[in-house]
Amino acid sequence: MAPGRAAAGLGGRPRPRLDWQFLQRFIQIQKILFSTCSSKNTLMFLTLVGVALLEQLIIYQVGLIPSQYYGVLGSKDFSGFQKITILALMLIILNSMLKSFDQFICNLMYVSWRKTLTEYLHGYYFQGQVYYTLNILHEEIDNPDQRISQDVERFCKQLSSMASKLVVSPFTLAYxxxxxxxxxxWMGPVSIFGYFFIGTIVNKILMSPIVSKLVQQEKLEGDFRFKHMQLRVNAESAAFCRAGEVEHMRTNRRLQNLLQTQRELIGKELLLYIGINTFDYLGSILSYVVIAIPIFSGIYNDLDPAELSSLVSKNAFVSIYLIGCFSQLIDLSTTVSDVAGYTHRIGELQEMLLKLSKKQNDSELQAKWDFNSVSKEKMNPSDTAFLLEHVSISAPSEKLLIKDMNLRVTQGNSLLITGNTGTGKSSLLRVLGGLWNSQEGNVHMLTCFGPHGMVILPQRPFFTDGTLREQVIYPLKEIYPDSGSADDERILRFLELTGLSDLLLRTGGLDQPVDWNWYDILSPGEMQRLCFARLFYLQPQYAVLDEATSALTEEAENELYKICAQLGMTVVSVGHRSSLEKVGWSWGISLSWQNYSNKKIASPHSSSS
Known part of the structure; x- marks a missing residue:
């Protein structure tokens, strides 16, 4: 989906903030990360809690060392000094190991959380046609690819960085x-808690505008990246148009929008930094104020200077550490604002994926119901691919393309669909492929998608990353229907039939890994030939082709359609070129504005099809 389309969708939604909706989305994400009590993430988290508590116990013992030094130095106890020094060294080494292990566990949790959350989102994103609906038909979610690949990574990174401080805070604060x-x-704890309460209120006020601005920044980051990706994918077309100067201007415009938002975000963060630093330094003064209260009130008048120094050191550590715990939480404000922004973006995506998944499951149930509802005289899966009854089709813009169509495609009766641009030829195939819903009427799919049923070759070929073999057998995960040398022979034969034998030399073999983009090394005609090699390999009963030979010569086009017929495929083809009528068709449909007509096509190859 082009990012520009998402801008309109964002306008009508409330700005993301630190509110109840944020808390709900955050909890939903935590349910994904910690699905069961015995999950790997839960066990790592519990281990982190144990390590963090042990670390705090050691820190407390280390914090008492200065007061003990005051005592032995004041009394000139050399033996006690040696013991305290040895103990201090042991505690410091142990504390260093625990801190390192704490960070090690946090890093492992980051990787594990990212794996869990990304795979969860992938499970819904790649379910059926959800990824298509989300990217093409819905405007509510901008840059879903960025949310899955980048926002999830940053969310897990930021959350893991503050996990240790958050999990141990309740225990350290209580103790x-x-x-x-x-x-x-009572005056000491009340003063410190009051200080923290005021700091929390102030930071909450300062953080709210940062969250919404961060969400806006991430959207603009996605738009900027999309513009570069758009030029990279279409570099040759842009070069032929001499579009460098125009694209330079358009890309810089997106960059300026992004930088302006980043400047605004930095300005809002300045106030937050001022608040954080102010409370940090006020905390250091507050600790001595808390200690001074019992001293000036005369509670410790009976102590000599050495004892008083030792007691002040011990009490100072307790008060300063309690204030430090609160200061750490306040210091996390910037991290929390980042986490909140990513939580909103990931939460929005999750909610939309669940909505689309449920809608798709309901549609699949309805499709099954439609399948069972077709009367016996109409339904014959062995010789019928699909049946359309009084179907009307509209584009997403609600423009009516086809009205009240009745269509039945049966095995052995190949169909040619023609018509001017914009009359709904490709839209009809999208309905047959389950990508669009019909506005009216019933669509009965009486065959499955795949090698045993129907395969669609889209107007724009799609090639995944991988070897030449993986391009030919795509989208099958495993070799079909044979394996080993027998399957190699089939692939080589179909590459030869489509005129692509030289690809073996260019790739170095069927299974030789390649690091190039297939779109960069194949011409448009070679792409279409490779798609036909894929079609011949899958060898379905029905082949639905959308302008699949537009980049080929008439001779090559005619030869490929002949091979389809020889392999027993029933072809439904969409196209403009008059040369298509010279292939072998049982009948044809001509589309016009909101109308269609059947026609008989005379063909020199009708006997072969």
Whole structure:
């Protein structure tokens, strides 16, 4: 989907914020990441909790070391000094190992979370025709590819980076609150909690506009990347048009929109940084204010200077660490705002995928019901591919293309569909292929898609990454129907029949990995020939071809259609060229504006088809 189409869809939706909708979407994502109590992600998370708690226990012991040094140094206890030094070294080494292990687990969780969430989204995205509907027919979701590949990665990275701090915070806050109350009385914890409450309110106000601006920035990032991808895929066509200057201007325009949004985001983040840094430094002052309360109130008047220094050091550590725990949470504001932005984008995609998946499942159930509802005299799967009854077809723009069509395609009766541009030829094939729904009437699919039923060659050939063999057998995952040398012979034969024997030399063999883009090394005619090699390999009962020979000579076109007939295929072909009528057709349909007519086509090859 072109990103520009999504802009209109975004306009009518509320701006993403740190609100109840964010919390709902975040919880739904967590349910995906932690699906069961015994899942790998859950076990890693529990391990992280254990390591983080043990780390905090060691940190507490390390924090008491200065107060112990004050005591032994004040009393000039050399033996005690040695013991404390050895203990300190052991604690520091252990703390370093725990911190490293903590980071190691967070990195593993990042990879595991990304795998889980991406595979979950892929499961719905590639289900049936959901990816087609989402990219072509729906305007609500911009750049779904970016959301799956980039936003998921950044979400998992940011969330894993703060996971350790978040999981241990409830425990450390409870423990150090108790210690602070024990050391300073009720005034210390109340002051610190009040400080944190005010900081949270201020940061919440500052973070809300950042979340919506981050979502806008990620959309513009996708638009900018899409523009470069568009030029890369169509580089040759653009070069023939001498479009460098125009595309330079258009791409820079998207860049300027992106940079303007980034500048606005930086401006909003400045206020957040000021708030974070202010509360960080205020926290350091607050810790001494909390310690000073019991000292100036006379509670420790009976202590000598050495004992008071030791006690102040211990109490200072407790208060400062409690404030530090709150400061860490406040410092996470920028990370939380990033996570919130990605949560909204991933959550929107998940909700749309679930909606489209449910709609598709309902359609499949309806299709099965339609299949069973066809009367026995109409339904004969052995010789009928599909049946259209009073079908009307409209484009997504709601322009009516075909009205009240009745059509039945049976085995052995090849069909040619002709008509001017814009009369609905390709749209009819989209309905037959299940990509579009008919506006009115019933479409009964009486054969399956695939080698045993129907295969469609689209107007624009599609080639995946992979070897030459994988292009020929596509979209089959495994070799069909033979294996080993017998299958190699079939592939080589069909490459020869389509005039592509030289591809073996260019690729180095059927299974030689290639690092090129097939669209870059094949001419339009070679692409269409390779698609026919794929069709011959699959050898379906019915072949539906949409302008499949437009880049070939009439002689090559005629030869390929002859091979289809020799392999026992019933062909339904869409095309403009008058040369198509010289192939072998049982009958034809001519489309015009909202109308169609049947016609008999005289053919010199009718006997062969």
């Amino acid at each position: 150090y609150t108790y210690q602070c109350f024990y050391s300073t009385g």
